[in-house]
Amino acid sequence: MSSTIATDSVPTKPDEAEGWHSGLGWLLNPRLALGLLIIAVMGIGSFVLPIFCPIDPSIQATYLKNMPPSWEHLLGTNALGQDIFWFLVFAIRNSLMLGILVGVGVTIIATAIGLSAGYVGGNYERVVMLVVDTFITIPLLPILIILGGIIRGNNSFLMVGVIITFFGWAFGARTIRSMALTLREREFINMARFSGASTFDILRREIFPYVTAYILVAFINTVLFAINTEATLAVIGLSKVEVPTLGSIIFWALNYNALFNGNYVWIVAPIIATVTLFLGLFLSSTGFNAAFANKRGVL
Numbered sequence: 001m002s003s004t005i006a007t008d009s010v011p012t013k014p015d016e017a018e019g020w021h022s023g024l025g026w027l028l029n030p031r032l033a034l035g036l037l038i039i040a041v042m043g044i045g046s047f048v049l050p051i052f053c054p055i056d057p058s059i060q061a062t063y064l065k066n067m068p069p070s071w072e073h074l075l076g077t078n079a080l081g082q083d084i085f086w087f088l089v090f091a092i093r094n095s096l097m098l099g100i101l102v103g104v105g106v107t108i109i110a111t112a113i114g115l116s117a118g119y120v121g122g123n124y125e126r127v128v129m130l131v132v133d134t135f136i137t138i139p140l141l142p143i144l145i146i147l148g149g150i151i152r153g154n155n156s157f158l159m160v161g162v163i164i165t166f167f168g169w170a171f172g173a174r175t176i177r178s179m180a181l182t183l184r185e186r187e188f189i190n191m192a193r194f195s196g197a198s199t200f201d202i203l204r205r206e207i208f209p210y211v212t213a214y215i216l217v218a219f220i221n222t223v224l225f226a227i228n229t230e231a232t233l234a235v236i237g238l239s240k241v242e243v244p245t246l247g248s249i250i251f252w253a254l255n256y257n258a259l260f261n262g263n264y265v266w267i268v269a270p271i272i273a274t275v276t277l278f279l280g281l282f283l284s285s286t287g288f289n290a291a292f293a294n295k296r297g298v299l
Helices: 014-019 030-052 084-120 122-137 140-150 157-168 170-181 187-194 199-235 246-255 264-295
Strands: none
Touching: 030 084, 030 264, 084 122, 084 157, 084 170, 084 199, 084 246, 084 264, 122 170, 140 157, 140 199, 157 170, 157 199, 170 199, 187 199, 199 246, 199 264, 246 264
16 A cells, blocks of 8 residues: 655644645645546445345346346346346445445554554554564565465455455554654644643644645545455455455456457446546545645645
8 A cells, every 4th residue: 555645744833734624725626626526426326326226236147148238227237147237336336335444444543553653652662663564564465365265255345355454554554653753842742741631632633633634645545455456356256256346347257258258348347437436536646635735835
């Protein structure tokens, strides 16, 4: 997992953190607007349209096989007798849900560990950073492939998200810790400490506002990373392919030779949806990054 905000983006004056939240006009830029529009359309659509779905799209042999697109089946049906359009809608929804859950989990863990290590320091910081550096050196994808191969067919969809969260928080924690390090000796931090504020209050009220920009962008990047990782596992058959996701729909299309059988929509539609969703997340991430940098006068 990576992020596009560097640690030197921490503001130098106490009042700058408050200035970030004054008004929303500075957030508006074409890149961010387009990214949020794409996410909003795909996100809202994937959560609202399932209400009108007549049947569970993952059930096989529901319709005639390999039917062409029509008003009844907007994208046709596949070789399993499933409606491609409804399967794709559920796939986008499930992939987004997984990405958001992983993003929330990773963000909470990374923020809590990074802020506390950076502010408290001492032996606590050394032990925490030893653990963080250990997790950073562990390659996530090979671990997931090995675990997926061992428990193939028995792993749940949410278990994939838990594993991604478990191994995906370390880089963000290290970055947030370095940002906290630059703040803990500032005058306003010392003033809060001498006034009797607890460690938790200082972290929450004095330091946390400075890292919100990084956290927001890192959250979006984590969502993208989680969706991409699950899709990669699903395409090679190591995720819960019975659950509609952007990766599982491509897995079934490849498994049943959709291209060779002339059912191009079955594989082209999820690829277009995946690229569009990734584009929306990427534009939102870089758009927020540019907006925060512009607010601070960096751009």
